[in-house]
Amino acid sequence: MKHYEDNFAHDHLPSQELHAECFTGHSDFEFPEDLNCVERLLDRHIAGGNGNKVAIRTFDTEWTYKDLYEKANQIAHVLTENLGLVPGNRVLIRSANNPMYVACWFAVLKAGGIVVATMPLLREKELTVMVESAEISHALCDYRLEEEMMAVKSPFLKQVITFDGSGKGISKLETLMANKSKTFNNYATKSGSLSIIGFTSGTTGKPKMTSHYHKDILLICEAFPKYSLQPTPDDVFTGSPPLGFTFGLGGLVLFPFYFGASTFLIEKPAPELLLQAIQDYKITICFTAPTAWRVLTQKVQDYDISSLRKCVSAGETLPVKVWEDWYKATGLKIIDGIGSTEILHIFISSNEENMRIGATGLPIRGYEAKIIDADGNDVEDGTEGRLAVRGITGCKYLNSPEKQMEYVQGGWNVTGDIFRKDKEGYFWFVARGDDMIISSGYNISAIEVESVLLTNENVAECAVVGLPDENRGMLVCAYIVLKDKSKACDELTKAIQDWFKEAAAPYKYPREIKYVDVLPKTETGKIQRFKLKNTVQA
Structure with a gap:
């Protein structure tokens, strides 16, 4: 099915027989065929009369849902009216975590584009590979990071426009936004239309392009958050992962907005700033990596973190000592988890009721997992082997059928991680299976x-x-x-x-x-x- 005017991304999806088996099995995971995920994440809060509720805070500013909605609509007008974006074009966003980054993310999807989110640390060489691989036509870049972006030379890249992510000035994008309408008719995407492309480093040195549908964005909001976090509209999320990571995108944007909560964004989230934010802005849910939890433990006694109720760790295995030291210092249990860019977010984790210290956890709602040997056969409990997962989301590499066949085997996503499963069904991390x-x-x-x-x-x-x-x-x-x-x-x-x-x-x-x-x-x-x-x- 053709979804866009520019069908490059859809035309380079793996053939259907190479897709992982996906299943729902619950009404929570059913979404209509006509679907633009922005309507569920953002627009519905305006339609429901909650536009004045705070959506994003930083140390310097505060945006309501209405502010975010109107700015995203204005940016969408700029993309379509000034920059010549047609539905299906890939749009790169280069910025640290800030409100304008989020507004640009929503605007691209509203206009029918496909988001390619990046991290601010990437250099010209890495950005060029992305632009060339995904045939990216547009880039929205924080002016403070424009030097490396402007150095990218590619016939595919037609438009680069800067914005001021600090909120303290005006760049080209803000100037073009000024006279634009604050309403916008979202492009009529389908549930199976591509929404984002995420680049993941591989052992070959050339990054792979993972892709996800509009429905995938919403599906993960029905999985890990409901299983481990039980979010409410009163929650305030924060964390350290860049929005260019799907771990950060989920934890700092998708999950809070899906449940009508708010997020606190920090451009350079040093441990002291994370703790300061938790204390001063009554953060309730924090996402970061084990390394950061270790450092936070050493400094937490100087701050009041009594508002914090959920602590999430991913990105690497969580050492038992880090878990124990944090629990001893705070009385809070860190929720460990494993996810991947290919599957979009966390698929094995725990909650406070079923947590087993040292184990990564159990397959969360919407997923199942098993351990297989080198030939793809199931192994006995307690035996180390390759982790295989399937469920509501799965790997869809663009333009890489060989890599797709390596990652998806027999309908299962084979992650490259070595795990073992105990008799109670808990999964325990052993090692990486490659040179990552x-x-x-x-x-x-x-x-x-x-x-x-x-x-x-x-x-x-x-x-x-x-x-x-x-x-x-x-x-x-x-x-x-x-x-x-x-x-x-x-x-x-x-x-x-x-x-x-x-x-x-x-x-x-x-x-x-x-x-x-x-x-x-x-x-x-x-x-x-x-x-x-x-x-x-x-």
């Missing part, structure tokens, strides 16, 4: 880091692995063979690290660099990273 490095909640492709390092004038060869670390979970560790081995020194290490931060997203830089004479290889020349990992662990 998860550091402070960020997914970092070892191959991608290597590809950047190899462009440095000093580097002849390199291999990157994850180094276990108590504070970050893992560190990026690079084994480097220098062109001139006599140059190996601490000064060169710092120079390479500083150079990397300019060449790629800083969070990906190798925090450990080890100089070696040769890298271990097979007879065919393939680097044996497992030998380097064993060296690290030894």
Whole structure:
């Protein structure tokens, strides 16, 4: 079925036989065929007379649902009337977490576009790959981050327009919005129309494009929140994940707005600012990574967090000690969970009634999971194997049938994580099944880091692995063979690290660099990273 005037994204969906099996099985998961998810997340609050309720707060400003609704409508007019957007065009958003980011997100969907949300740390090279892969035609960019965006050169990118995410000034987008109508007729998308494309780093170094329908956006709001959070309109959400992560998009935008609650956005969510927000703005639900929970525990005694009732952790495995230390300090139980960009959000987790310390949890409402061996066969309880999941959402890689066949096997999403399931049905994380490095909640492709390092004038060869670390979970560790081995020194290490931060997203830089004479290889020349990992662990 053709959904848009620009059908690039739909035309590059995997064929139906390569899709994971999706099921609902409950009336909560049934949505009409004619569906634009913005109407359920935003517009209905205006129609229901709740426009004056607070939707978004920051340390500097406050937006009601009406404010957000009207700004999103004005931006949608700019997109269609000034920037030539046609339904189905992909629109990149580049910004830190702030109200204008959210308004742009809703505006793109209102106009019939497909959102490609990004993180502010990405550089020209990474942005260019996204633009080229998704054939992105438009970009909305916070003017404070425009340098890297403007450096992107691609025949696909027709329009780049800046906005002021700080709310303290006016940029090009605000100028164009000024005389636009505050109402807009949403484009008539279908439940199976694509709404977002999320890029995920893979072990090949080239990011994969995951895609999700308008109904998927609403389906996850009926899953994890109802299972673990029990949100009410009085809740105030906050957290540290960027809205470019689906973990952040769900926890800081979709879930609060679906339930008529509010969100508190922090552009640079340092632990002290998170705690300050919880204390001063009576936050009730907080999303962040295990690394942050560890740091918050060390500082929480200086703040009043009595309003906080739900604590959510994802992005990497939650160490038992972090859980225990936080509980001892606050009396609050951290809700662990695992999700993926491919499946959109958390699919295994717990709630306060069924929580088992150390376990990731049980499949939440809307999903089922199992453990399989290398051949796809079910294994006995207690046996380690690959995690397979299916349910209300599933993997839909764009333009990548080979990767789709790897991720979706026999109708199940095979995540690449190694788990075991106990006799009571609880799932326990064991390890990553690939060379992905998860550091402070960020997914970092070892191959991608290597590809950047190899462009440095000093580097002849390199291999990157994850180094276990108590504070970050893992560190990026690079084994480097220098062109001139006599140059190996601490000064060169710092120079390479500083150079990397300019060449790629800083969070990906190798925090450990080890100089070696040769890298271990097979007879065919393939680097044996497992030998380097064993060296690290030894």
